[in-house]
Amino acid sequence: MRHEADTVTERNTGEAGRTHEEAGHAAPDRPARSVFSEPSGQRGDPTFLAWLRFWAQLVILAALTIFGAAVASNAQETQNYQAGMMLAVAAFALLLLLVKRRLDGESDNLFSLVLVDDISGLWLVVPLFTIAALIGIIIAGIFQFGTWYIFGLGLFGASVIAILLQIKHVFDRIDRGEG
Numbered sequence: 001m002r003h004e005a006d007t008v009t010e011r012n013t014g015e016a017g018r019t020h021e022e023a024g025h026a027a028p029d030r031p032a033r034s035v036f037s038e039p040s041g042q043r044g045d046p047t048f049l050a051w052l053r054f055w056a057q058l059v060i061l062a063a064l065t066i067f068g069a070a071v072a073s074n075a076q077e078t079q080n081y082q083a084g085m086m087l088a089v090a091a092f093a094l095l096l097l098l099v100k101r102r103l104d105g106e107s108d109n110l111f112s113l114v115l116v117d118d119i120s121g122l123w124l125v126v127p128l129f130t131i132a133a134l135i136g137i138i139i140a141g142i143f144q145f146g147t148w149y150i151f152g153l154g155l156f157g158a159s160v161i162a163i164l165l166q167i168k169h170v171f172d173r174i175d176r177g178e179g
C-alpha cells in the first residue's frame with residue numbers, strides 16, 4: 001500500500017521517482033510571489049527587509065512626484081515650473097521602473113537600476129557624468145543667481161556623486177568576486 005505522500009511525490013517528479021528532466025518533461029515554474037504580499041514579518045528576515053526597502057522607495061518616489069507637481073502648479077516663474085515638472089516626471093518614471101523590475105522578478109533596489117556592474121560599463125558612464133558635471137558648472141557660471149544657477153550647481157553635485165557611487169559599486173563587486 002502506497003502512502004499519499006509517495007503518490008504526490010510521484011506526480012511531482014514524473015514517473016515513479018524520476019525527475020522532470022529524466023521523464024522528458026519540463027520542470028514546472030516556481031509559483032510567482034505576490035508583489036504586494038507581506039512576508040513572515042520577522043525583523044531579521046531578509047524578505048521582510050527587501051519588502052520594507054521596496055515600499056520605502058515607492059513612498060519616497062511618490063512623495064517626490066507629488067512635491068514636484070505641487071512646485072510646478074504654484075510656480076510664478078517659468079524656471080520653477082520647469083524644475084517642478086522635471087522632478088515630478090523623473091520621480092514618476094523611476095517609480096514605474098521600480099514597480100516593473102519588481103514584477104519582472106529582478107532586483108528592486110534603485111541602485112541596481114542606475115549603477116553599472118563592471119569596468120567596461122564604467123568606461124562609458126564616467127565620461128558621460130563628467131560632461132554633465134562640466135555642463136552644470138558652465139550653467140552656474142553663466143547664470144550668477146536664480147533657478148538656473150541652482151540647477152547648474154545641482155547638476156554638478158549630482159554628477160560628481162554619481163561618478164563616485166559608480167566607481168565604488170564596481171570595485172565593491174570586484175572585491176566580493178562578483179565582477
